[in-house]
Amino acid sequence: MFGFLRRRRRDRIRSRPFPDEWLRVIRRNVPMFGRLPEADRRELLGHVQVFVVEKNYEGCGGLELTEEIRVTIAAAACILLLHRRTDYFPGLITILVYPDAYVAPATTHIGGGILMEGDQIRLGEAWKGGVVVVSWRDLMETAAGRDDGRNLVLHEFAHLLDMEDGAVDGTPVLEGRGRYARWSSVMEHAFERLRRDRALGRYSVLDKYGATDPAEFFAVATEAFFEKAAPLRRRHPELYEELAAFYRQDPARWDRPASLVLVDPEGDEDEVPAVEGPS
Template sequence: MVAAVILLLAIGLVVVGIFASPLLVKQRRDRLKQRPFPPLWDAVVENYLPIYPRLFASERRRLQGHIQVFLKEKQFIGCGGLQVTEEMKVAIAAMACLLLLNERGTYFLKLRSILVYPGTYFVNETAIEGNYVVEERRAARLGESWSRDQVVLSWEQVQRDASNWRDGHNVVLHEFAHQLDQEDGNAEGVPFLPKNLDYAVWAKVMTQEYQQLCQNVQRGAKTVMDSYGTLNAAEFFAVATETFFEKPQQLLKKHPTLYEQLQHYYQLDPVKWV
């Protein structure tokens, strides 16, 4: 009898847990957001995120709340002998959470771990053509986003990007834009959008802008966005995101339609922070 009661209670707790989970998660996150933001963290964010002092007060507070949730839910792992410090965690979280200021609330749904190397790291690449392995080689990397549950970063590159905010290159923004893109399991340059009607407009604008970038690069013309964005649609979205946050004025001037599309998606206007 006692065993049966315990079993029923356990089943009940599981059922309650399943249905209450989203609400409980939201409540837990709301409590984390209400915690006072440590002054030391505030100094770190200002040091690594040059636009931080220019954010509106409401945006700074939202960013602080997102950082606290992010640090509680994501695991940081040092690689290549690196000891990940609190400063590193806060710096990376601040840049990543800049993409979440529109309150999408998913906190990079699939992401579980951030692997951090001290500098450039190397991976084995296999080139396959048809059914045959064409080449195996060692490739240098500064960052990458895995569709499963990990982002990999070079801490040296994170520091370099923080010191050169206006150059349009930022490995954290780039890889976490990939995470947004990969939430549906595919890396195709199309993140989840607020409304179904948004997808047709997104496809039209992004395709036109991608093709224009490819043409400009082929002609050797100077471009606002890095030529790496010509690799494929997924890389174009990631590069466009970097440019949107780091070179908003130039992007708005040269590519107003693209800027408007990213502004609608991120629900932010970085030009106001310049």
Template sequence: MFGYFETKRQRRNRIRSQPFPNDWDAILHRQVPLYQHLSDQDRQELQGLIQIFVDEKHFEGCGGLTLNDAIRVTIAAQACILLLHRETDLYPRLISILVYPSTYVAQARQPIGGGMVLEGEIARLGEAWKDGVVVLSWDDVLAGASDIHDGHNVVLHEFAHQLDQENGPADGAPVLEQRSQYVSWARVLGNEYEQLRQDASLGRPSVLDRYGATNPAEFFAVATECYFEKPKELQRSHPELFEELRAYYHFDPTEIRELG
């Protein structure tokens, strides 16, 4: 008798078809304000993505943090907001999410010119490693989720890096649907990155966080944070960048119901 082998698509459809747990819904209403302002259709799609994400990805508490559903679901929801309306394999290179209670210390290497590198410890809110690991500070996850207008969200930032790394090292150019899109993407994001570098060096204000001037990969992650948290400001001040991100994400945050 032949055994039954479930394909990835079948397994995901089975998981998605299961009722969304009431306690998970309560967690999202309590800790992810954006969730309750999505349309019913978008909320249902997000729920299915969350169910698959929690089932497939390994979560690990670090620094004494005890994991629970509130942590898993809050992180999964924000990560999966980046996947709404898109054909996606749910971060295929991602294996584990390491979660610390608060800001943690990590080793860092910083080139300082002349072939020299400065090494030392630095406090971090999060990291996205190229070998399938995202590291997050739980305190900062909560802070980023609670204020959806400040343009800072560590989960959106680090998972934008994950999208960027799906086709190799993070370089500010994620996988686009059509090859022709890369020409426009490179032109617009390249120009915007150089503009932010100039603004940062001259101390000029920008809706984009100046950390995005670090390199093209950080620019894409910062632009993603801004797109989802300050969409109207970004659309007014950087319309071409806004349109590139809207074409990529297939989701327009300016259309989200107004928050109270």
């Protein structure tokens, strides 16, 4: 009964006219929106309406929350939900938004069973208790195209998907038991390859932070899947295939702005002419 009522309420929210100002915010702050197929854009806007209504946001470090902040985070996060049955990150309790990088207590393993406690400067994090923390300035760096394929919101909300089964291990809930064996094999192989690349100082389309552990690898791979799709598909075809099956999307086939050229230091440029989006 409660599930039925929740679906009806969400259907009503999605049926409302989408605010013009929200659309301008998304076009300005979420560059990926312009690359999505038209049907995906419509689906995303409906998800944004539900997300903004249902999710709690808190400004931290003196940041005053605005509709722009709420809508920007919602649009970036909900890209992960396209084409998938979703309950809108059900474990999420609140989103903490800082104006810039922030300082958080951290414990670091320095070897020999020794732990070092201290403060650490961070841009974002996701807690198993249902909290996501992001830096607004970093989101604006992504909007301006200055983050070299990183995407903080995709990274942290990928962690939430990973946590939905109660574990933080780089394996989200998959459809069908048969999927887990191949997922594990592909992810483990790509993870070990990234660890070798980091140790040897070799180039990788994947951010080296993904070599930290399997959970961080999944989050980093999610960023690359959406932000560096063509290079990822070329260099890690099996990894790309697994992520495409999970997210039910194929971003390597999306249209890219004419000015965007992805350069692979050890390969060719990927450049695709732009097509105009809806006005």
